[in-house]
Amino acid sequence: APDPAITELQPWQQYLGEGVDARPYGMPSEHEAHVVRRDVPWLTADPVSSVNFTPLHELDGIITPNGLCFERHHGGIAEIDPGAYRLMINGLVDTPLVFTLDDLKRFPRENHAYFLECAANSGMEWRGAQLNGCQFTHGMIHNVMYTGVPLRLLLEEAGIKTAGKWILPEGADASAMTRSIPLEKALDDCLVAFKMNGEALRPEQGYPVRLVVPGWEGNMWVKWLRRIEIGDQPWHHREETSKYTDLLPDGQARRFTWEMDAKSVITNPSPQAPITHGPGPTVLTGIAWSGRGTIPRVDVTLDGGATWARARMSGPSFDKSMHRFYYEFDWDGRPLLLQSRAHDSTGYVQPTKDMLREVRGENSIYHNNGIQTWAVNEQGVAENVEVSS
Amino acid sequence: PSVPEPADMEKVADGSDAMEAADGASRHQAAAPSRDGGYGLGRAALEEEVAAWDIDIRPDGQGLPEGEGDVWTGEELYVAQCATCHGDFGEGAGRWPQLALGMGTLTSDDPVKTVGSYWPYLSTVWDYVHRAMPFGAAQTLSDDEVYAITAYILYLNELVEDDFVLSSSSFADVEMPNAGNFFMDDRPDTELTAFSGEVCMENCKEDVQITARARVLDVTPDAGGGEGTDPTQTPTMDEAMDGGGQEDASAPAAAAPETGVAETADAASEAPDAGATQTAAADPALVEAGAAVFRKCQACHQVGDGAANRVGPQLNGLIGRTVGGLDGYSYSGVFADAAAEGVVWTEAHLAEFLSDPRGTYQGTKMSFAGLRSADEIAAVTAYIEAEGTE
Structure with a gap:
């Protein structure tokens, strides 16, 4: 029978739509209302100090739209008047300085796409498969094109004394977030950013100014940046002692585990994005990233790791940025055990969860970059599972 | 090129x-x-501007202001400002962080990372309490108040005695038990090389079995963005995010034993006097042991001559008293309900309650995790009876 979508006159063919003055700041189609950040209410005591997750299974390419970048706050979203914004640099410097936002915008800028991954991304999966959806297992990540001033230029402006070896960026929000960062990193590639994907930072991402610490755990990317102190030693504050340290089986804990190891995940198919079209041509896709460089290669298996094939990388390959891969195949309707395995530009290969547990035990929680498995059944429904080695 | x-x-x-x-x-x-x-x-920052924002404290004491605070002052501040979330004894209420004890658990399957068991530096406590606490009223505590609360947290962790005074000069004398157990990132030696190199592409496994399934737990929120289930036995996000313990995610979620309040009340009503009438002659050793246990209660409860209602009701004549029946104390709803039903505190019912306060009376505002040992319950009951009898 003829398709009524073709043979019948649709309302949008007949009636005029809204004019150019109707949507001065555009929003997604009303049919995309399900594409949102999601939180897990039972996970935290209070939504003000909590996290939500990027809907990775609904996205493609390598850039995360600003409104879908996952959020993690420790004292809620600070709403800062840009006219009252100040950035102070103090400590072991020749001249302690104060910059306004206008001052910052007079320094030379750079543009870079970087991923930001929370160190706790996939932390719920350390001991076994738990949450059904890559949004929840891997959604504490986003990938954004930043515009900002190299932190190096601001530090040069204040003049770092010889004894200065560490910096302490601090947020202006109600948690006054702080992290110790070695000066070497600060001078290498950190940015003081005020734009994301071309527009002003969103309030929940640190408006008007955040720190960008490429490749390193998201907690260090201090939002609502108000101050940078230079010191001769690290500060050992809460977020680098009580939290974001990796407890090993012998009771000792790794600290300063800043770089995010290479990791990947298949975003489609996945539990929130089942195969609905039955057997035949099927697009498998996913994302990969490394805090140590680029991702030249991703391998994919359909049988739980017995046989692997190289996926097809597509899109720009930037340093410390998200990469997109595809693997097209004809599904025969039989159950699948899907995995992806990232190789980064240093030669490091994403390990299995069991390989990680061999080294770190089961109490480590943070920095879980183990290989993810989705089991797809005959109906195309996907589930989060683990498989034998 | x-x-x-x-x-x-x-x-x-x-x-x-x-x-x-x-x-x-x-x-x-x-x-x-x-x-x-x-x-x-x-432009150059003015000294008073730097002073206003430069609040960070370091392990070597750099940044610490002059000042001091003692344990008991800290207790009062803590009960008023901190206990709602962190529990009266640092045990943590709901999903807020536990602050006290947990020593010896770091190598177990359920590590409890507290100030005492895990935090390597005392300066971190002072710095964090000062910069970010109380939650929602950051930087409202005076320097002396921060010293006092920090002293009390040390006391809750059994790291100082109750006469301890923390000051800028005594700061360096406090030794944190876990300070020596942190080391720099060693992944270059332990992981990076081991995880690099050639990979297998064909015939890598003979047999692939599914070893774990997420649906065993079924804790994923509903697709519609609904509330989802509330799996009390699964790791909380605070734990995953912030580094607390995790339960075994591969085990099915054991439903929390839901002791129905009405059921409990009925059971107690059916045997109302069994315990109340048996006020045996108090064993002096047991009462003495109970006095020590009662230290866990005395932040909120008084018993004995002149006992008054504080955070919790006074406990004179508790055994035989109607549950939730004391005039002049504002009980939570579940206790008011019990009072309406005429439930009476017997030794047995008190033991049940103390072993699992929030399981026995769901919604009680008593933010106390409970006593695990039957000996402790017997001792503290004997103490309450001995002290609270005319």
Whole structure:
């Protein structure tokens, strides 16, 4: 029978739509209302100090739209008047300085796409498969094109004394977030950013100014940046002692585990994005990233790791940025055990969860970059599972 | 043409040629240029401006202001400002962080990371309480108050005696038990090489079995963004995010034993006097042991001559008293309900309650985790009876 979508006159063919003055700041189609950040209410005591997750299974390419970048706050979203914004640099410097936002915008800028991954991304999966959806297992990540001033230029402006070896960026929000960062990193590639994907930072991402610490755990990317102190030693504050340290089986804990190891995940198919079209041509896709460089290669298996094939990388390959891969195949309707395995530009290969547990035990929680498995059944429904080695 | 290393690229100070990166992606990058002597932007920070914002404290004491605070002052502040979330004894209420004890658990399947069991530096406590606490009223505590609360947290962790005074000068004398158990990231030695190299592409496994399934727990929120289930036995996000313990995620979630309040009340009503009438002659040793246990209660409860209602009701004549029946104390709803039903505190019912306060009376505002040992319950009951009898 003829398709009524073709043979019948649709309302949008007949009636005029809204004019150019109707949507001065555009929003997604009303049919995309399900594409949102999601939180897990039972996970935290209070939504003000909590996290939500990027809907990775609904996205493609390598850039995360600003409104879908996952959020993690420790004292809620600070709403800062840009006219009252100040950035102070103090400590072991020749001249302690104060910059306004206008001052910052007079320094030379750079543009870079970087991923930001929370160190706790996939932390719920350390001991076994738990949450059904890559949004929840891997959604504490986003990938954004930043515009900002190299932190190096601001530090040069204040003049770092010889004894200065560490910096302490601090947020202006109600948690006054702080992290110790070695000066070497600060001078290498950190940015003081005020734009994301071309527009002003969103309030929940640190408006008007955040720190960008490429490749390193998201907690260090201090939002609502108000101050940078230079010191001769690290500060050992809460977020680098009580939290974001990796407890090993012998009771000792790794600290300063800043770089995010290479990791990947298949975003489609996945539990929130089942195969609905039955057997035949099927697009498998996913994302990969490394805090140590680029991702030249991703391998994919359909049988739980017995046989692997190289996926097809597509899109720009930037340093410390998200990469997109595809693997097209004809599904025969039989159950699948899907995995992806990232190789980064240093030669490091994403390990299995069991390989990680061999080294770190089961109490480590943070920095879980183990290989993810989705089991797809005959109906195309996907589930989060683990498989034998 | 030679491929510049990233370090060299940093030095390129003019708008130079596009360079071919090692991975083949084309990059049109030139580092934003430095300028000798700087750009002359910004202004000098005034001393009072630096003083207003420079609040950080370091393990070596750098940044600590003059001041002091004692344990008992800290207790009063803590009960008023901190206990709602962190529990009266640092045990943590709901999903808020536990602050006290947990020693000896770091190698177990359920590590409890507290100030006492895990935090390597005392300065971190002072700094964090000062910069971010109380939650929702950051930086409202005076320096002396921060010293006092920090002293009380040390006391809750059994790291100082109750006459301890924390000050800028006594600060360095406090030793944190877990200080020696942190080491620098060793992944270059333990993981990076081991996880690098050739990979298997074919015939890598003979047999693949599914060993774990997420649906065993079924804790994923509903697709519609609904509430989802509330799995009390699964790791909380605070734990995953912030580093607390995790339960065994591969085990099915054991439903929390839901002792129905009405059921409990009925059971107690059916045997109301069994315990109340048996006020045996108190064993002096048991009462003495109970006095020690009662230290866990005395932040909120008084018993004995002149006992008054504080955070919790006074406990004189408790055994035989109607549950939730004391005039002049504002009980939570579940206790008011029990009072309406005429439930009476017997030794048995008190034991049930103390072993699992929030399971026995769901919704009680008593934010106490309970006593695990039957001996402790018997002792503290004997103490309450001995002290609270005319």
